[in-house]
Amino acid sequence: MAADRFSLDAGILFCAIDRAAGEKHRIAARLVTKALDGDCILSLQAVTEFFAAVTRKEKMALSDAAQLVRDWISIFPVVSPTATTLDAALALVTAGRAELAQATQIACLEANECHLLLSEDFDGKARMGQVEIVNPFARDLPAPLAFLLAEPNDDD
Numbered sequence: 357m358a359a360d361r362f363s364l365d366a367g368i369l370f371c372a373i374d375r376a377a378g379e380k381h382r383i384a385a386r387l388v389t390k391a392l393d394g395d396c397i398l399s400l401q402a403v404t405e406f407f408a409a410v411t412r413k414e415k416m417a418l419s420d421a422a423q424l425v426r427d428w429i430s431i432f433p434v435v436s437p438t439a440t441t442l443d444a445a446l447a448l449v450t451a452g453r454a455e456l457a458q459a460t461q462i463a464c465l466e467a468n469e470c471h472l473l474l475s476e477d478f479d480g481k482a483r484m485g486q487v488e489i490v491n492p493f494a495r496d497l498p499a500p501l502a503f504l505l506a507e508p509n510d511d512d
Contacts, residue, residue, distance in 0.1 A: 362396055362473070363397050364473075365402050367476045368384050368387060370406055370415070371385075397435055398434050399461045400435065400436040401437075407425050435467070437463070437464055448462065448484060470487065471486050473488070473489045474491075
């Protein structure tokens with residue numbers, strides 16, 4: 357269902373594998389696990405940024421990072437930029453709303469009916485176009501994150 361469709365950015369994916377990130381790791385790992393059963397899509401940008409970051413910072417060996425990315429792209433739909441999404445991204449950039457890489461990711465998500473991006477790039481939440489960007493590590497989380505961050509219980 358598109359209303360519940362969400363995406364994880366590279367920073368969330370990175371925290372999910374970085375045990376040194378403490379509480380951020382715990383939250384991000386839970387988000388990735390919940391994403392397996394949810395309507396989650398990943399942008400090509402998020403996946404490539406993740407790969408670049410974990411290998412540059414030596415958090416994973418190249419072969420392990422490549423295998424994890426292969427696993428994710430076999431599980432999650434991956435959305436890529438098109439000429440149309442690039443045009444929408446340029447509109448966000450020229451309006452002073454975002455830099456090109458972030459604007460391209462937002463435009464790709466919006467074009468694929470994804471209206472929630474989980475990202476630590478903002479203190480709390482923001483909106484660009486039809487995409488709400490929420491920091492899952494912020495103290496005051498909006499209601500849409502409840503279904504993603506809820507602790508498992510015995511009734512499930």
